[in-house]
Amino acid sequence: xxxxxxxxxxxxxxxxxxxxxxxxxxxxxxxxxxxxxxxxxxxxxxxxxxxxxxxxxxxxxxxxxxxxxxxxxxxxxxxxxxxxxxxxxxxxxxxxxxxxxxxxxxxxxxxxxxxxxxxxxxxxxxxxxxxxxxxxxxxxxxxxxxxxxxxxxxxxxxxxxxxxxxxxxxxxxxxxxxxxxxxxxxxxxxxxxxxxxxxxxxxxxxxxxxxxxxxxxxxxxxxxxxxxxxxxxxxxxxxxxxxxxxxxxxxxxxxxxxxxxxxxxxxxxxxxxxxxxxxxxxxxxxxxxxxxxxxxxxxxxxxxxxxxxxxxxxxxxxxxxxxxxxxxxxxxxxxxxxxx
Numbered sequence: 001x002x003x004x005x006x007x008x009x010x011x012x013x014x015x016x017x018x019x020x021x022x023x024x025x026x027x028x029x030x031x032x033x034x035x036x037x038x039x040x041x042x043x044x045x046x047x048x049x050x051x052x053x054x055x056x057x058x059x060x061x062x063x064x065x066x067x068x069x070x071x072x073x074x075x076x077x078x079x080x081x082x083x084x085x086x087x088x089x090x091x092x093x094x095x096x097x098x099x100x101x102x103x104x105x106x107x108x109x110x111x112x113x114x115x116x117x118x119x120x121x122x123x124x125x126x127x128x129x130x131x132x133x134x135x136x137x138x139x140x141x142x143x144x145x146x147x148x149x150x151x152x153x154x155x156x157x158x159x160x161x162x163x164x165x166x167x168x169x170x171x172x173x174x175x176x177x178x179x180x181x182x183x184x185x186x187x188x189x190x191x192x193x194x195x196x197x198x199x200x201x202x203x204x205x206x207x208x209x210x211x212x213x214x215x216x217x218x219x220x221x222x223x224x225x226x227x228x229x230x231x232x233x234x235x236x237x238x239x240x241x242x243x244x245x246x247x248x249x250x251x252x253x254x255x256x257x258x259x260x261x262x263x264x265x266x267x268x269x270x271x272x273x274x275x276x277x278x279x280x281x282x283x284x285x286x287x288x289x290x291x292x293x294x295x296x297x298x299x300x301x302x303x304x305x306x307x308x309x310x311x312x313x314x315x316x317x318x319x320x321x322x323x324x325x326x327x328x329x330x331x332x333x334x335x336x337x338x339x340x
Contacts, residue, residue, distance in 0.1 A: 001019055001020050001021075002019070002020040003017045003018065003019050003020070004017065004018050004019075004020070004054075004083040004084075004085060004086050004087065005017060005086045005087075006018050006024060006027060006028070006083060006086070006087050006088075006089060007086075007087070007088045007089070008033075008088075008089060008090075008091060008093065009052045009088045009089060009090045010090065014033070014093065016028050016030075016031035016033050017031060018082075018083050020082075020083075021082060022082065023059075023078060023079055023080065023081060023082055024049070024056075024078040024079075024081050024082070024083060024087075024089070025037055025040065025047050025078035025079040026079075026103060026192065027083075028078065029099050029102060029103055029195070030102050030103060030104075031102075032098055032099060032102055033093055033098070034093040034094045034095055034096070034097035034098040035047060035078060035091065035093060035097060036091075036092075036093075036094050036097045037078065037079060037097070037195075038197070038337050038338045039065075039079075039150060039337060039338050040079045040139060040150055040195050041079065041139075041147075041148075041149075041150050042059075042060050042063030042064065042065050042077055042079060042080050043063070043064055043065050043338070044065050044338040045065035045066060045067075045070070045077065046065075046338075047065075047077055047078040047079050048065075048066070048070065048075045048076070048077060048078075048091075049075070049076060049077075049078050049089045049090060049091040050073075050074050050075060050076070050089065050090040050091070051074065051076060051087065051088075051089055051090075052087075052088040052089060052090055053087065053088045054083065054084075054085045054086055054087030054088060054089075055083070055084040055085045055087070056076070056081045056082065056083055056084060056087065057081070057082045057083075057084055058076065058080055058081055059080045059081070059082065059147065060080045060147065061080075063077055063080050065077050078091070096197075097197070100133060100199075101131055101132060101133060101136075101194055103192055103193050103194060103195055104192070104193070105190065105191070105192045106127050106128075106190075106191050106192075107127065107188050107189070107190060107191070108125035108126065108127050108140075108163060108188065108189050108190075108191045109125060109126050109127065109186065109187075109188055110123070110124075110125055110183050110184070110185055110186065110187045110188070110189065111124040111125060111126055111185060112124055112185050113179075113180075113183075116166065116251040116255070117248055117249055117251045118248060119168055119169040120166065120167065120168040120169070120214070120215060120249075120251065121166075121167060121179075121180065122154065122164055122165070122166050122167075123151075123164070123165045123166075123167055123179060123183075124162065124163070124164050125162070125163045125164075125165075125189070125191075126160070126161045126162055126163070127161045127163065127191070128161050129158075129159060129161050130153075130155075130157050130158050130159075130160070130161050130162055130163050131157055131194070132153055132157050132193065132194035133157070133194065133196075133199035133200065134153075134156060134157070134199055134200045134219075134222040134223045134225065134226035134227075135152070135196065135198050135199035135200055135219045135220070135222055135223045135308060135335070136152070136153060136193070136194040136195060136196040136198075136199050136219070136222075137150050137151060137152040137153065137193065137194065137195055137196045137219065137337065138150070138151060138152075138153065138163065138165075138191050138192065138193030138194055138195065139191065139192040139193055139195065140165075140175075140189050140190070140191055141189060141190030141191070141192070142175050142178045142179065142183075142189055143178060143182070143183075143187070143189070144178065144182075145174050145175050145178055146174075148190075148192065149175040150195070151165040151167055151215075151218070152165065152166075152196070152215075152216075152218040152219035152222070152310065153165060153194070153218065153219070153222055154166045154217070154218035154219070154221045154222050155221075155222060155225070156222060156225050156226055156229075163191070165218060166215050166217050166218035166221070167179060167215050167218075168214045168215035196219075196337050197335070197337065198219065198308060198310065198335040198336050198337045199223070199335070200223045200226050200227060200230075200308070201306065201335070202230055202232055202233060204306065205236075206236075206304060206305055206306045206333065207236050207237040207238070207239070207304070207305050207306070208223075208224075208227060208233075208236055208237070208238050208239065208305065208306050208307075208308070209239045209241065209294070209298070209305045209306070209307050209308070210223060210224055210238075210239065210240045210241070210307075210308045210309065211240075211241045211242075211290060211291070211294060211307065211308070211309035211310075211311070211319055212240070212241070212242050212243075212252075212290075212309065212310055212311050213242065213243045213244065213290055213311030213312055213315045214244070214249075214311050214312055215311075216309070216310030216311030216312070216315070216316075217242060217251075217252055217255075217310075218310075219308070219310050220240065220308055220309070220310060221255070223308050224238055224240060224262060224265075224266060225259075225261075225262065227265075228261050228262065228265045228266075229261075237267065238265050238266050238267065239266070239267045239269065239297075239298075239305075240252070240256070240266050240267070240268050240269065241269045241270075241271075241290050241293055241294050241297070242268070242269070242270050242271075242290065243270070243271050243272070243273060243289060243290030243293065243311075243315065244270075244271075244272055244273070245272065245273060245274040245277045246272050246274055246277025246278055246279055246280050246283070247272060247277070247278075247279040247280065247282070247283045248277075248278060248279055249272070249277075250270050250272065250285075252268065252270065253268065253270060256268055269286070269293055269294075269297055270285055270286065270293075271285065271286035271287060271288055271289070271290055271292075271293045272285070272286075272287055273287070273288060273289050273290075275287070289315070289318065290311075290315060290319070291315070291318045291319045291322050294319070294322070295322065295326075302323065302327040302329065303327050303328060303329050303330075303333075305329075305333065306333050306335070307319075307323060307329065307333060307334050307335065307336075308335045308336065309334075309335075309336045310336060310337065313338070316336055316338065319336075320334065320336065
């Protein structure tokens with residue numbers, strides 16, 4: 001397999017190798033370069049760069065992470081570009097983007113799925129080892145689907161090689177159609193990972209708040225499962241806020257109840273947002289959007305926590321705006337990866 005040399009223009013030493021068929025972002029992170037990124041799917045625009053010399057192939061030239069203005073300036077997305085020759089690129093590397101674990105390409109064997117709600121299940125896979133940080137995600141290459149899909153692990157890293165993903169069916173989505181309708185035990189899927197910077201941090205004395213909606217439950221479950229096992233976090237209060245359209249979406253209560261360690265440590269807060277959803281008339285819990293529940297529950301204490309949040313873009317945007325703008329929570333206390 002060919003390997004291309006990718007030089008960071010304007011530097012004397014920064015360069016990395018990228019294998020044929022790999023993305024510039026993948027090659028950089030596999031070489032422990034601090035290439036900034038978030039979604040790895042073409043949506044967020046965090047991995048923009050400029051091509052100085054060489055030739056590239058763009059997997060998704062119309063990816064929404066680039067504005068027309070950025071395209072006109074010659075910007076490209078590293079997560080969507082494969083080198084065809086040696087290249088020189090212009091990008092500002094960041095120390096905090098250097099991966100703790102370099103992503104690897106592996107093959108996963110599908111074990112089976114466990115339904116959690118009418119449109120959300122936990123999908124279980126196995127490979128030789130499962131090395132990742134709690135809160136990270138992997139890119140899955142599904143049979144017959146063009147382009148990889150990002151899904152977060154809900155379990156903990158382990159030597160048994162188990163990779164569990166809580167995934168919500170997307171109406172009309174090709175990736176989730178394969179997962180929910182076609183995949184059978186014994187099938188294999190390609191995996192590239194781990195990725196993501198929204199993983200559990202332990203180097204402070206703040207209590208922890210996790211906020212999720214939909215399949216955003218997966219990474220925060222991993223974070224909370226890790227937090228309850230960390231001796232240095234034994235005195236921390238752990239809050240989990242989870243929102244859904246209606247009562248049938250609130251599977252998290254049963255998940256926490258079934259796990260004695262989580263049940264003992266986690267303060268669970270749930271809310272539904274759609275008054276017309278099935279079962280809403282009988283719901284006796286909180287109503288409204290999950291960020292509003294955070295506000296009403298924590299109040300003026302909001303700036304004192306570390307936050308991990310994941311879910312639909314409107315939810316994560318609302319949470320981010322509230323924490324950053326309304327309560328001036330320092331950015332280093334906010335941990336999330338943007339997905340679209």
